[in-house]
Amino acid sequence: MLQAEGDGGGMRFSEFYAIDRTDEDTWFDPDLSVDTALFAAPAKILHDHSERWTPTRLRLTGFFQRLIEAIASGDHGRATEFLRVSEPWQYRLGFSRATNLGISSEIRRGAFERLASTVKGDPSIEVGDFISSIKSVDVISDITCNLLSEDLIPYTQDICRSHNIPTMSVHVPHARWIPESETWEGGVRELPIDSAQGPIILIPRNFLLGREVPRGSFRESEFIPFLARVLEKKEIGQVTTSERISRSAIADITVATETAVWIVECEGPAPQTHRRLDEFISQIQRIKSEAEKGKYRDLRKKLALAIPRQLSSGHKRYLESHDISVWDGPWIAHQAALGGLSVEAARFLGGQGATGRNTEASRLSERLSTLPSGDGAEYQRLCQEIFEYLFTPPLNSPLRESRNETGVNRRDFIMPNYTQKDFWKYLREEYRAHYIVADPKNYTGKIGKEQVLQVANYLQKHGTGLFALIICRNGADKAALITRREQWILHDKMIIVLQDADLLQMLTNKTIANDPEEVIRQKIEDFRLSI
Known part of the structure; x- marks a missing residue:
């Protein structure tokens, strides 16, 4: 049965630097140990009409207008350069991936294809309509954070000066977008750091989409339908939830094709001892055995464990040695991003801490x-x-x-x-x-x-x-x-x-x-x- 996990978060920026926040501190206070499932939203930034952010609004609209032109002209190579951004882990936002190599080629390719269908060769499409067509809020947030670093680094430096927070010279990849050459440029900047020497960039809270939800505040009856929607977006087969395999066995999720059926069992908190792994293996193999006798008897059986967190590589290998795939938090976050379900995923997956930088x-x-x-x-x-x-x-x-x-x-x-x-x-x-x-x-x-x-x-x-x-x-x-x-x-x-x-x-x-x-x-x- 899937049970809620504790919050498990770490120290926030204000706690780390002993800041007494006032009403003037309108910046988002990030948890330094985990990426919070909030997302930088261009629409919110464009609707902020304060004078300070005028250059930011112009930079955003100029960037996306050029991207629209590249897509409308069918220039895949040029458009791909716009999307070739790094994972902006300095912000501690969104879903971290298994590495910090940035938006994967699969997401870039899928994004280009979807955006091309939106633009349809028309370079006059409105920037707001174009941004709305990007279904993955995690992808658009990554692009936006990279693009805004040129403005948000000085913003962070101002906050540090006002609170007497020390800074260090650190390298920031994709610290600046150069419109003339349509390229990204990294560089050394003065920024506050966390206990692992990782740089921190702050962002106004009103620029963010979503709300903070304690990780694990959900029930199994909610997680299973969510995962089913993620699988339906993949269009890999007929998805059924809580399917009765026999009188004594019910599968949390099945995904059936003409030749095979996935039997997916959801667990949480994740089984983290050998005893629990063995019990899970016995449970799902029993369901598989029951499936051999019913309507799926002529189909190849595939088994998967779905969890909102992450198993160690050793435990993954142990399950895989029993022909059980592991669909864990990073895998689900990636599939949710491809299907435009990142906001919904935030409730179940939390931030999925920044593994690449640990x-x-x-x-x-x-x-x-x-x-x-x-x-x-x-x-x-x-x-x-x-x-x-x-x-x-x-x-x-x-x-x-x-x-x-x-x-x-x-x-x-x-x-x-x-x-x-x-x-x-x-x-x-x-x-x-x-x-x-x-x-x-x-x-x-x-x-x-x-x-x-x-x-x-x-x-x-x-x-x-x-x-x-x-x-x-x-x-x-x-x-x-x-x-x-x-x-x-x-x-x-x-x-x-x-x-x-x-x-x-x-x-x-x-x-x-x-x-x-x-x-x-x-x-x-x-x-x-x-x-």
């Missing part, structure tokens, strides 16, 4: 994936870096190799848990997780009973508390799982086993501004519900 998560994932088994010290050091990146704040920085008073029980690292809200507060109150004890084990095989007992000895009601994480490469054997169960039932000690796949999923969550602790939450739920 080099720290990529660096840590690469180190984890390439580190060989056996080197305990290096694995411990890496796990500590990953946990500090994921959870500090709200947790305090890790304390390494802490020993108790007797010097016998050593904890590889612990993270003090003083936070007063959300998941970590719940852990402290429910599982006495005053400190998060983490014990990395860089073993080639699975951990055993001895390793669980060793960690259990660390946990004391009047010491670190009763919650611990064992971090290992390949999970736990049967004896370890039995011992873990006994420690919980007999001594109230909650010991969660994480492996590399779990860490990689946490890092993926972090890049899209989803809660990395969602993995731990699901692990606890899986364990408690198995007893």
Whole structure:
């Protein structure tokens, strides 16, 4: 069943720079960790008649008039140059894509074909009518943001001066449109930066289309029809929602062609543990088995998991090894843009954090994936870096190799848990997780009973508390799982086993501004519900 996820957003610009906003601060206050699903709207800019934005209005109309001329003359190459813009992630708006390479060739080609059908060789078409014909608000927003950078960079600099915000010299791609040569030009500009040294460009709130919606504020009964509309726009087959396959099986969505049928199951929050992935595989394969007996028995069966968030590459590969495609947030956002459904998609997909610019998560994932088994010290050091990146704040920085008073029980690292809200507060109150004890084990095989007992000895009601994480490469054997169960039932000690796949999923969550602790939450739920 699809359930709503938490907001999961990060720090806003005003919080990062400790700004006390007044009524004069009419700029949009972006979340620095995730792209907010709002869109720069040319129509709103053209209807702002203040003197400051007169050059902006002229630049907008001039750009689109030239684009209309190029399309009307059938000059595909010239028109394509107008659309060859970069993903303007400096604004933290719209839907981020898998990379920051800008509008894909598929969207550019589709946009040109649709715009050509609108212009129909007539260069006198009104700019407003032409802009309205561009159905993808994400595409038009990307173009507009790139085009407005020449005006909005000085606007941002004025805001920084008024609030004494420091700036740095940073490179901005497509910082200026040159009408004479009809080309884009990048350059170095003075701008404020975020904690990852990424530049920030601010925009007036009244230039934006849409409203901020907490990510995940929807029900399954709403998400399935939306996804069905996205699939209908693709025109790949007959789309049916909540189709009864048999007396005991109902598919969330089916897409039938003459030779094949897609069976699509929607899940949310996304299954982020191997147990949940295995349960999903069993569920959808059971529906497939039922379909073999009914009206689809003569068609080839294709399976897909549809989720509004994003799975790690390892979890994707695991599903794909069972012949299950993954239609996640970035895939759905891309298809929604092609079908002109970006505004509607915003409610379900949120901003989908800017994965392309999160080099720290990529660096840590690469180190984890390439580190060989056996080197305990290096694995411990890496796990500590990953946990500090994921959870500090709200947790305090890790304390390494802490020993108790007797010097016998050593904890590889612990993270003090003083936070007063959300998941970590719940852990402290429910599982006495005053400190998060983490014990990395860089073993080639699975951990055993001895390793669980060793960690259990660390946990004391009047010491670190009763919650611990064992971090290992390949999970736990049967004896370890039995011992873990006994420690919980007999001594109230909650010991969660994480492996590399779990860490990689946490890092993926972090890049899209989803809660990395969602993995731990699901692990606890899986364990408690198995007893």
